[in-house]
Amino acid sequence: MLIATAAQMREIxxxxxxxxxxxxxxxxxxxxxxxxxxxxxxxxxxxxGRAAVFCGPxxxxxxxxxxxxxxxxxxxxxxAFLVGKREKMTPDCREMESRLRKAGGALEDFAPDxxxxxxxxxxxxxxxxxxxxxxxxxxWGDPYTAVQMMNTCPVPVVAVDIASGVEAxxxxxxxxxxxxxxxxxxxxxxxxxVLGQGGLCCGRLTVADIGIPAGLIRGxxxxxxxxxxxxxxxxxxxxxxxxxxxxxxxxxxxxxxYSGAPVFVARAAVRTGAGLVSLGVPAPLxxxxxxxxxxxxAHPLPSGKEGMxxxxxxxxxxxxxxxxxxxxxxxxxxxxxxxxxxxRHILRSTHLPVVLDADGINALEGHIDVLDAxxxxxxxxxxxxxxxxxxxxxxxxxDRLAAARSFAAEHGCxxxxxxxxxxxxxxxxxxxxxxxxxxxxxxxxxxxxxGGIIISLLGQGLTAREAIPMAVCLHGxxxxxxxxxxxxxxxxxSDMIERLPLVMxxxxxxx
Numbered sequence: 001m002l003i004a005t006a007a008q009m010r011e012i013x014x015x016x017x018x019x020x021x022x023x024x025x026x027x028x029x030x031x032x033x034x035x036x037x038x039x040x041x042x043x044x045x046x047x048x049g050r051a052a053v054f055c056g057p058x059x060x061x062x063x064x065x066x067x068x069x070x071x072x073x074x075x076x077x078x079x080a081f082l083v084g085k086r087e088k089m090t091p092d093c094r095e096m097e098s099r100l101r102k103a104g105g106a107l108e109d110f111a112p113d114x115x116x117x118x119x120x121x122x123x124x125x126x127x128x129x130x131x132x133x134x135x136x137x138x139x140w141g142d143p144y145t146a147v148q149m150m151n152t153c154p155v156p157v158v159a160v161d162i163a164s165g166v167e168a169x170x171x172x173x174x175x176x177x178x179x180x181x182x183x184x185x186x187x188x189x190x191x192x193x194v195l196g197q198g199g200l201c202c203g204r205l206t207v208a209d210i211g212i213p214a215g216l217i218r219g220x221x222x223x224x225x226x227x228x229x230x231x232x233x234x235x236x237x238x239x240x241x242x243x244x245x246x247x248x249x250x251x252x253x254x255x256x257x258y259s260g261a262p263v264f265v266a267r268a269a270v271r272t273g274a275g276l277v278s279l280g281v282p283a284p285l286x287x288x289x290x291x292x293x294x295x296x297x298a299h300p301l302p303s304g305k306e307g308m309x310x311x312x313x314x315x316x317x318x319x320x321x322x323x324x325x326x327x328x329x330x331x332x333x334x335x336x337x338x339x340x341x342x343x344r345h346i347l348r349s350t351h352l353p354v355v356l357d358a359d360g361i362n363a364l365e366g367h368i369d370v371l372d373a374x375x376x377x378x379x380x381x382x383x384x385x386x387x388x389x390x391x392x393x394x395x396x397x398x399d400r401l402a403a404a405r406s407f408a409a410e411h412g413c414x415x416x417x418x419x420x421x422x423x424x425x426x427x428x429x430x431x432x433x434x435x436x437x438x439x440x441x442x443x444x445x446x447x448x449x450x451g452g453i454i455i456s457l458l459g460q461g462l463t464a465r466e467a468i469p470m471a472v473c474l475h476g477x478x479x480x481x482x483x484x485x486x487x488x489x490x491x492x493x494s495d496m497i498e499r500l501p502l503v504m505x506x507x508x509x510x511x
Contacts (some may be wrong), residue, residue, distance in 0.1 A: 054126065261449075266298075380464070409428070449475060
């Protein structure tokens with residue numbers, strides 16, 4: 001699903017009103033109707049329902065004032081409050097106040113006291129129509145007070161367009177933000193609905209069509225998308241194909257004490273359709289890996305006294321890579337100097353697409369030039385935030401999306417920045433935000449499962465732009481299936497691997 005920036009949405013609204021001649025108040029009323037419908041679904045209709053609507057002086061507030069009128073007409077007891085100065089009300093907001101008055105309602109000044117708080121506590125729903133997507137400074141004064149009231153009253157909150165206090169383009173919280181149960185946004189979702197703490201504040205997201213012409217939306221610069229199950233499109237497997245058609249993938253990982261990580265990668269690659277999976281591990285780990293794996297082919301590599309790869313492993317690994325299509329380096333390798341040297345030598349020597357995970361990424365610390373020197377050889381990095389910072393990623397500004405895009409462009413790689421709402425960024429600035437997954441996946445080994453899915457899809461011939469966002473989404477879907485069946489506490493990476501076929505079966509094309 002396409003994600004729009006705040007600037008893009010302002011331009012779309014301008015074009016619809018000025019260039020296409022669509023009445024701005026019609027768009028506002030369409031938005032308000034969608035908000036009112038969301039509110040009505042939450043109220044206690046057995047007693048008629050009561051709603052408090054907090055409105056700013058801008059057009060977001062105008063949406064709220066119009067929604068108050070629709071809620072009144074639906075039979076609810078409604079009070080709308082202006083949180084801001086009347087002289088700052090926009091013309092459309094004033095028009096909606098006039099229509100509210102004619103319907104028998106009023107836009108009251110926000111004056112919180114004990115009686116006001118008592119009335120709010122008896123509400124069935126509250127509406128946050130304070131700011132919308134234009135906010136870029138921390139909340140204070142009356143808006144801050146209104147947000148705190150919405151957050152502390154045990155009443156469901158519906159946010160208009162975006163929860164007030166969330167920066168639309170980054171998901172950052174500007175001091176304090178409304179913790180909405182549902183957000184009704186218009187035309188397109190925004191990055192703040194899915195990224196960072198903002199994604200946690202929006203609750204259930206509804207995208208409402210308010211009458212913006214489809215041509216204006218299609219004209220957007222499509223560099224940012226949210227990825228969910230509806231974006232999964234697995235190619236049909238040819239009836240006359242054989243194992244060599246579905247990729248020869250190679251995994252380099254493991255050390256004494258970390259035997260599970262490379263095995264998870266191999267099992268996930270097999271379970272997501274890779275044709276041939278090979279796994280190179282230090283010699284002491286080979287009996288363990290071979291015993292755990294039936295479908296993947298494990299083999300021993302030279303190791304040192306610490307049970308990690310030795311420099312002598314480089315030549316054998318490169319020889320095996322000559323017959324493969326893609327490789328993944330890093331899971332469980334450890335952080336010895338010899339291991340890092342092996343990783344960097346392989347990166348300099350192979351032209352295969354390489355996925356770097358875990359200690360494969362750590363090997364670039366202080367040696368990012370090795371990544372830059374790969375030039376036309378495609379590289380994917382899959383760091384969590386700590387690994388990302390370790391190799392030079394800048395998260396100091398709190399904008400993970402901008403940081404991921406900047407790193408991918410600067411170093412000519414694909415970056416999968418793992419975390420809540422994993423971001424996949426490409427060198428041209430295109431980025432994909434994943435919308436699947438849950439906290440039960442926050443366990444050692446989950447990232448290894450993701451690495452296996454990525455190399456499997458790349459090995460099967462999908463382009464990087466197809467394979468990487470799809471892999472992240474499928475990974476999250478397997479986690480979500482585990483959470484539903486087993487619960488977030490007890491689910492394991494092995495459970496996710498076992499459920500990958502069930503998830504992928506949903507998207508198989510049979511004709």
